[in-house]
Amino acid sequence: MSKDHKATTSRRGFLKSAVAAGGATLAAGAARGAEGDPAILELQEWNQVLGDGVDARPYGTPSQYEAHVKRRSVEWLTADPISSVNFTPLHELDGIITPNGVCFERHHGGIAEIDPAQHRLMINGLVEQELVFTMQDLMRYPRDNRVYFLECAANSGMEWRGAQLNGCQFTHGMIHNVMYTGIPLRYILETAGLKTNAKWILPEGADASGMTRSIPIEKALDDCMVAFKMNGEALRPEQGYPLRLVVPGWEGNMWIKWLRRIEVGDEPWHHREETSKYTDLLENGQARRFTWEMDAKSVITNPSPQAPILHGPGRTTITGVAWSGRGSIPRVDVTIDGGKNWHAARMSGPSFDKSMHRFYYEFDWDGSPLLLQSRAHDSTGYVQPTKNQLREWRGLNSIYHNNGIQTWYVNEQGIAENVEVS
């Protein structure tokens, strides 16, 4: 600053130059290696310049630094991406609610893009009056809100013969847990008036696969819902917009998306998805059919192969999720030594019937290798079995309903791998 200049500096000019000088000092200090975290010592861009205004993101999306949090598929699993599946990034989530944008997808004929004004729900078959509803008609029923998990019957299906996929997203990611807003199905069936010989329903989707499943009337009248919202907003197209069936605790294939028709009958239909698929082939060549309920299951999501321990030895938090198609999860046990000794995990609410539950186990890691497992207990007293226990009953060809205990091997560096143990 020259002398002349200084003489003519106004008060405002003085303030400006002081700031500039201060900034220069700070930068110089950092360059000289001032002690401490540069994240603190250096002025960050976001701390100085203005960000986007309110309408820059009219429908918000996650931070750019969360771009890796996404559904992913395993290309070799299916012939084609249209009749295929992708997986929820469980290792990136916490709490019990799955965000709508990362709920796994399973389609048999691609995503139907339906104009809700053109969508109809038909009730036909063994009813007093065959009916047609528009979306607006349905909105006039009393609505309910419920949190339920939806798990594909084939979740962990690739693991029957041994540890195969390296990541809980791939081994356990065919599940999501959201709050549904919808109508109890019984209201709609009661409007149509069930005939006395009504024993089964056949919900049908409006997509190009015309998905159908037979469901016993007891379940239909108990807790099934016709839902139009998930986590407060309209169902996503890939989750059945504008209308889907909710079949709490039962395999995901039955939760018909793009629901357009419910036929009422006196016997099951034995359609493709309940005969050639979604039947459990046992060792003797015979197959179980109508294996609707999802057995209690859990998995440690962190650490896991896609989410290693990065902080080294010391205080460590293990977390994971557990669920049961028969009730709630009052207890999860965790082992760090491959099942020699188990510890009660800390359950974190809220706990709802047939919903995902969150658990934590905090401990001091000494840096030696770990064999991590979790074991769910459900409200009926059922205890999640080991994979070998399951194989004793089911053999290796069952594909569906694999709820065996998952093992992660964590090495000294904190890298995790999908393994099986004796």
Add this chain to the structure above:
Amino acid sequence: MSKSLSSLLIPAVGGAALVLGVSYGLATRSYRADVAELAEKQAAAAEQRAAAEAEKVAALTMQVEELNTSTTDLTTQIEELKSSVVPAGLGDPLPEGETFSLGRAATSDEVAAWNIDIRYDGQGLPVGSGDALTGEELYTDNCAMCHGDFGEAIDRWPVLAGGEGTLDGEDPVKTIGSYWPYLSTVFDYVHRAMPFGNAQSLSDDDVYAIVAYLLYLNYIVEDDFVLSNENFTEVRLPNEDNFYMDDRADGELAAFSEDACMENCKETVEITARAAVIDVTPDDAAARERLEAAAAAATDGAPEADAAAEVEEASAEAPADEAPAEEAAEEMAAEADDAMAADPELIAAGENAFKKCKACHQVGEGAKNRTGPMLNDLFGRVAGSIDGFKYSSPFAKLHDEGFTWTEETVAEFLAKPKDYIKGTKMSFAGFKDAEDIDAIVAYLRTFDE
């Protein structure tokens, strides 16, 4: 609460008054003067006491009444608090016993339009018939490109024939002949959801014929077989009896509901299988390298700040993703420029019409060969020139002749594929509407470099 208070207190107070009254009566019956005087004094005292007691009784009664009132008030308050403080919960009861007169009656035509499902016992079968030989032709045109000429399947599409005797082996092959319990399921599914990408385009007789051919492929009928709604339920599939109702409740549930061991459950633990050895997980190299670098830094005993710095560095490198993403963005921008020259509405119409193609053909970023070859950079491409795609025989000849795809040749092909290239495996019958063809050409143009 209020009831129980008064029933306890009032009898007790009333009882005391009765005892006092009796002692007063006895005292006034005395006749000796001194005794009488004494008695009078006693009586007066008793009267006073009685009066005092009566006052107390009155006071107590008042108190009881007050208590009753305040108990009622408290009960009301508790109820009010309950309803105001206890929040509504998930699963709170919904209205019951009401009838909702919503929706409208379905017409019989509406029900008929949608109610096309077939039940295991044949309920719902339409009138019609088809023979195995006709079925073979239809199958070759509509099904073979995915399911294979003999139901053996291409790639990972479903296998439809064979597999007998494999269900209890190491590699079960679940086909119509080896596994499916009911023939009705084949009819229902083909009729409602096939061919893949062009559902409900086959006539009832076509479906009977294809189902007849599938039976023939599975050695269940001879080649002169004619399937109809009349004889449909006479055909039984071999594996029908090998299905049974879910029986987990009869054994598994009890076996898996025993007390869980918590301490010293086993002496040794060995790793028996490893996913890293199998190595079939889709690789996310960027994420993996970032995590491994961070983990290595953490265990090198480096101070935490340094480790954090390394993580940051690593993550700055890692989005190897980012560069391609930028490139992709540039590409898209370039595409958008191209598209500006074209008609956006036409391109959108083309994208819509392309739905009929996308069961077999991919376009866009990462497009791969599927049942049909990928169609990026189609224009100017010599026919049959995509590496790694198994073209049908006429394409080899066209390739050798140097036949090139242009807007004109693509349009002519799309109008009548089977006439334009005799012997093509592409089963699509062609677009009738010239506007659709123009739109598809415009759409495919957007995938040119």
